[in-house]
Amino acid sequence: MTTYEVRAALKNHARLSQLIYPAQQVRAQEQAAAEACGLSLYQLMELAGQAVFEHIQVTYPDKRHWLVCCGKGNNGGDGWVVARLAHQQGLRVEVWTLCPPEQLRGDAAQAYRNYLAASGTAPQIAAPQHWRGELIVDAILGNNVQGPVREPQLSAINWINQQTEKVVSIDLPSGLAADSGATVPVAIQADSTITLVAHKLAPLTGAGRQLAGQITLASLTIQDAFARLAAPVAQHFNWRDLPILPARSRHAHKGNHGHLLCVGSHRGMPGALALSGEAALRSGAGLVKLDSVAEHLPIYASRRAEWLLGTEQDLSQDLSWMSTLLLGPGLGQSDWSSKLFEQCLQFITRNPLPLLIDADGLNLLADSPQTLSHDCVLTPHPKEAARLLGCSVAQIERDRLQAAINIARKYQAICLLKGAGTIITDGDQHFVCAGGNPGMAVAGMGDVLSGIIAGLMAQGLTAFDAALFGCAVHAEAADRIARNRGERGILAADLFDQLPVLINHAVTTHTSQ
Known part of the structure; x- marks a missing residue:
């Protein structure tokens, strides 16, 4: 660089891992991006569950007894995939569903059926009593917060926050509004969060930075197609992203x-x-x-x-x-x-x-x-x-x-x-x-x-x-x-x-x- 153009340099060299997208755009464009890559939404769900499972295996390799808490939407579907993969790996897995399985629809229902076929174990409908496991997977709401959290999600979030085990949230800590960062009225306190497809604002600023814990982005192989379809709202940056500043003239003076x-x-x-x-x-x-x-x-x-x-x-x-x-x-x-x-x-x-x-x-x-x-x-x-x-x-x-x-x-x-x-x-x-x-x-x-x-x-x-x-x-x-x-x-x-x-x-x- 020959001039001071920090903002332009940051924007010109931005990567998907630095760009922040509105939650609505992620929801609206992920299907088109997946289709452009030859993937169905269910295959994208499988990739999401796989990314979360692998993250837990690497980050918490000693945790062998998991509780996966699943909501009714696609975030819950991701949870069913995680639970199935953990069971197939020989881990001890319990699933707490906040939605009766017969009410599940679409890809979430398919993920549940695949879990049931692999495990043969029915999920719990009520909150676990005297649970003594090692890790909790939050697959309750993710990026699907549309208003104040209601029951039974509200009680589930409060229950999870009372536990001492490690908590991993899928996409976003449940209860955290993806764009504003508001907690509505409470949100999961996670130890780590695997953000799916693209970064949302809430975990990167304010209270969300505390609630999300360590953040990992899983682009699910569709990053290039998604970037062509969606427009970022902001950009994440740090010192390592700063451009080169020009050297001073050899005959400069203080003035x-x-x-x-x-x-x-x-x-x-x-x-x-x-x-x-x-x-x-x-x-x-x-x-x-x-x-x-x-x-x-x-x-x-x-x-x-x-x-x-x-x-x-x-x-x-x-x-x-x-x-x-x-x-x-x-x-x-x-x-x-x-x-x-x-x-x-x-x-x-x-x-x-x-x-x-x-x-x-x-x-x-x-x-x-x-x-x-x-x-x-x-x-x-x-x-x-x-x-x-x-x-x-x-x-x-x-x-x-x-x-x-x-x-x-x-x-x-x-x-x-x-x-x-x-x-x-x-x-x-x-x-x-x-x-x-x-x-x-x-x-x-x-x-x-x-x-x-x-x-x-x-x-x-x-x-x-x-x-x-x-x-x-x-x-x-x-x-x-x-x-x-x-x-x-x-x-x-x-x-x-x-x-x-x-x-x-x-x-x-x-x-x-």
């Missing part, structure tokens, strides 16, 4: 790599701006200036000699100096905070420059909503997102993608909705970050993310590209620390040593070839 102004950190909150500012430096920004209250300046001067420093008295001059603005970390919501916020936004309105708003900047924006520009990145966590949209956190979490889209469109900006499976969107194109871990749920981690993204914007990346690149690097840095030391005890500042290594990996590859 070529941006003048980043970071405004925030009211009294008693010096750390937020310091974390953002150092993250920007570690990400390659040429010049970084921190504007805060005067009492913080000695703290900043003693911590990092490379910063430029200023107060609100310098803000007018510093706004004219900058090429990119980071507004909000530690800013607070006082009169002082509101005055600086309004001064910054008025300047940006008159002089459109790249802008990132985070933390209290988002709360102040929510108090006085205004249209920004696509050179602006907003980085809310769910509570801040709820304020931006005037709704509850629960509403945000019930459909994280739609919430991010609504923010992007309302404020005409790039929205990066933080959390498990961070979502990045301009309102039309949507990406989900595959990286990150629970160890990142500590103070200051968002300030570091904002500094990385703003530092990349200062170096010339577009707002969208900086959000994508910065999010992936931030997540990978935390993941490397977690792999080496575990998830507990990670500090936001621990990421600093990782950032130059990760940001420069592609440059090193580029210049060494």
Whole structure:
């Protein structure tokens, strides 16, 4: 690559394993895709059951006593295939059906008949009593959630969640809405999920990442035909998917790599701006200036000699100096905070420059909503997102993608909705970050993310590209620390040593070839 085109590179090199499809499209197109490959839907069901069975054999080879819980639809049919294959392999298999076998129809009925012929064992109709097995297969609903889960599925989900055995879900944890990620009202807590045909959104973001456990995609040999028929709604990506960034000019100077102004950190909150500012430096920004209250300046001067420093008295001059603005970390919501916020936004309105708003900047924006520009990145966590949209956190979490889209469109900006499976969107194109871990749920981690993204914007990346690149690097840095030391005890500042290594990996590859 000769230019910074992160979004285009990700989309151009996307594989089916990275693309995310609406559940309705998977249901609508899988038959046509199967037929294009010379397969009937029942043969596709056999392939699904085989994929699930093989996954369990590889992942849980010591589990020899299974309970397969089957619903009435095709997800239940997949379960009957799994049960038959397990029986034929000599495993101890029990089947709990939530639908009397005589009510089964179509391919699910055929799968049941084949199971019965192979095993000679009738399934259980009632919940198992005092069951002491080793593994449960959830084949209740999968991708077929159309509304609130009702009985007997609701009781079955609650029963499974009370067990201590490993749980494997087919396609999706039952009760999890495939597109929104809502639990209606509860969903299976799985240890692993085998997603069929193509990725759906719900297991990749928000609560779904916890509910799905380890996710494995089984494309069932129809991936090429399916990709020609269906249109993805979003794309999954991580640090390894990032494109090569151009090497810097040999005669570059600091002014070529941006003048980043970071405004925030009211009294008693010096750390937020310091974390953002150092993250920007570690990400390659040429010049970084921190504007805060005067009492913080000695703290900043003693911590990092490379910063430029200023107060609100310098803000007018510093706004004219900058090429990119980071507004909000530690800013607070006082009169002082509101005055600086309004001064910054008025300047940006008159002089459109790249802008990132985070933390209290988002709360102040929510108090006085205004249209920004696509050179602006907003980085809310769910509570801040709820304020931006005037709704509850629960509403945000019930459909994280739609919430991010609504923010992007309302404020005409790039929205990066933080959390498990961070979502990045301009309102039309949507990406989900595959990286990150629970160890990142500590103070200051968002300030570091904002500094990385703003530092990349200062170096010339577009707002969208900086959000994508910065999010992936931030997540990978935390993941490397977690792999080496575990998830507990990670500090936001621990990421600093990782950032130059990760940001420069592609440059090193580029210049060494």
